[in-house]
Amino acid sequence: MSPVARSLRCLMLSAMLPLVACGRGGAPAPAVTGYPDFADLVEQVSPAVVNISTVVDAAPASSAQDELQPDALEGAPEWFRRFFERQFENERAEEGLMPDQESLGSGFILWEDGYILTNYHVIRGAKEVIVRLLDRRQFTAKLVGSDEASDLALLHIDAKNLPVVKLGDSRKLRPGQWVLAIGSPFGFDYSVTAGIVSAKGRALVTEQYVPFIQTDVAINPGNSGGPLFNLAGEVVGVNSQIYSQSGGYQGVSFSIPIDVAAKVARQLRDTGTVTRGWLGVVVQEVDRDLAQQFGMDKAEGALVARVLPDSPAEKAGLREGDVILRYNGEPLPSSSSLPHMVGITDPGEIATLDIVRGGKPLTLKIEVGTLRAEPPPGAAPPPATPPGEKLGLSVRPLTDEERRFAQVVGGGLMITEVRDGPAARAGVRPGDVLIQLAGQEVDSVSRYREVVDRLTPGQTVAVLVQRRGAPLFLALDVPAPAPAGSP
Known part of the structure; x- marks a missing residue:
């Protein structure tokens, strides 16, 4: 043909x-x-999805309400303006308080005896939580426990033999798979939206212990805490956040994997609190320059910038400058992958770390500790400006006050001036505390000059600084000697 x-x-x-x-x-x-x-699918799973409304404590009348007067009513009909002006005056008269505010969210039933999972931010600050089921029954819920680190909360209502969701395995999700959300966006109960998994293991600044599922499912205010289903009708995530410049859906939504959420829920049910594993390290990303400096073929893993004293990491022999490539056999494509892997490990468990130290592979065994709250880092005081040297840095010993603010136990030098040169190009700043240069501790000005004199021109070396209480590795290019006859 x-x-x-x-x-x-x-x-x-x-x-x-x-x-x-x-x-x-x-x-x-x-x-x-x-x-x-x-x-x-929607008909099958909807009975286990709930609407959640909360009443929060009354708050003083805000300046935001004042801003609505009178500009927001400009151009409106006279009767409309008078109505809202009367309403505004009545509210202001009630001892300067705004009426109790109601927020809306979603959730789903985990166990048939009345346990419901939702987001922590849905019920935060609530003096009353109301749960409404698909059959229109309504209950006042009791807060069993909450975990702000994962943005999850477990509620309980006085009911038996409730329909429950079936839990799936979020680890088996693949980008491109269909997923479905049911919730109450803007208070519209049992709204259904669908889309695909966009990515897995997304790290957000707000929750470092959650490897979020990214989807393009339409999620809006009121969907928070609702379930994300796969096509088998199994819950694979808890709808939690959106990325938006307008406050509404813009094609990027994030859900907490059900594997993480279910473990948190079980701990809240059994003990009322959540425990997480802890190594006692501060890590950072490995870029191309640092990978080359540490003898690695590609930029991956978590670079150990700081080992906390008396921590499991210190006891296991982990050092600053080590790069963790695998945790319990799981590869770390980036440093953001490590916190949630450690967090879901039970304290007391022996974990295996595959690391690179000085360009050579090494395996360490470490007994995982229990995560504890760390004090907020102190801010470094303004630096002074003594004379400098060939890397473009001026340094001096730390005072006791500076050492305390910078949270440096021993060694270190205050960087008082950064001029145009290799250090400035590497990102070193005045006020940073210099801890290591080319893998060598610097605890005095004379030691610093000794290390600088031994640097090989043309090579890239690692610089470890402490910046506002947090360690940071930077890659510094050692300058080659100037050609003969140059000024």
């Missing part, structure tokens, strides 16, 4: 069967199956 005849045949088939597409050369392509039908 000629190409023209094949094209005409394809067009005729397309007219009769809209789902037939034309392939290369005019041949019919495989039939397109279209979008999945979610109707049966």
Whole structure:
């Protein structure tokens, strides 16, 4: 059959069967199956989804309300303006308080005896939590426990034999798979939206112990705490956050993996609190320059910038400058992968770390501790400016006050001036505390000059500084000597 005849045949088939597409050369392509039908799934799982409303304590009238007067009513009909002005005056008269505010969210039933999981931010500050089921029954819920670090809360209502969700395995999710959300965006109960998994293991600044699932499912205020289902009707995530510049959905939504959420829920049910594993290290990303400096083929893993004293990491022999490549056999594509891996490890468990030290592979065994709250880092005081040297740095010993603010136990030098040169290009700043240079501790000005004199021109070396209480590795290019005859 000629190409023209094949094209005409394809067009005729397309007219009769809209789902037939034309392939290369005019041949019919495989039939397109279209979008999945979610109707049966929604009918099956909706009874286990709940609407959550909260009443928070009354707050003093805010300046935001003042800002609505009178500009927000400019151009409105006179009767409309008078109505809202009367309302405003009445509210202001009630001892300067705004009426109790109600917030909306979602949740789902984990156990048939009344345990419900939702987001912590849905019930935060609530003096009353109301749970409404699909059959319109309404209950006042009791807060069993909450975990701000993962943004999860467990509620309980006085009811038995409730419909429950079936839990899936979020580790088996793959980007491109269909997922479905049910919740109450803007208070519209049992709204259904669908999309695909966009990515896995997303790290957000707000919750470092959660490897978020990113989707393009439409999530809006009120969806928080609701379930994310796969096509088998299993919960694979808890809808939690959106990335938005407008406050509404813009195609990027984040869900807490159900593996993480279920473990938190069980601990809250059994003990009322959540315990997490702890190594006692501060880590940072490995960029291309640092990877080269540490003898690595590619930028990956978590670079140990600080080992806390009396921590499991110190007892196991972990050092600053080590790069952790695997935790219990799981690869670390970036440093943000480590906190949640350690966090879900039970304290007391022996973990295996595959690291690179000085360009050589090494395996360490470490007994995981229990996460404890760390004091907030202190801010470094303003630096002084004594004379400098060839790297473009001026340094001096730390005072006791500076050492305390910078949280430096021993060694270290205050960087008082950074001029145009290698250190400035590496990102060193005045006020940083210099801890190591090229892997060597610097505890005095004379030691610093000794290390600088031994640096090989043209190479890249690692610089460890303490910045506002947090350690940071930087890659510094050692300058080559100036050509003969140069000024």
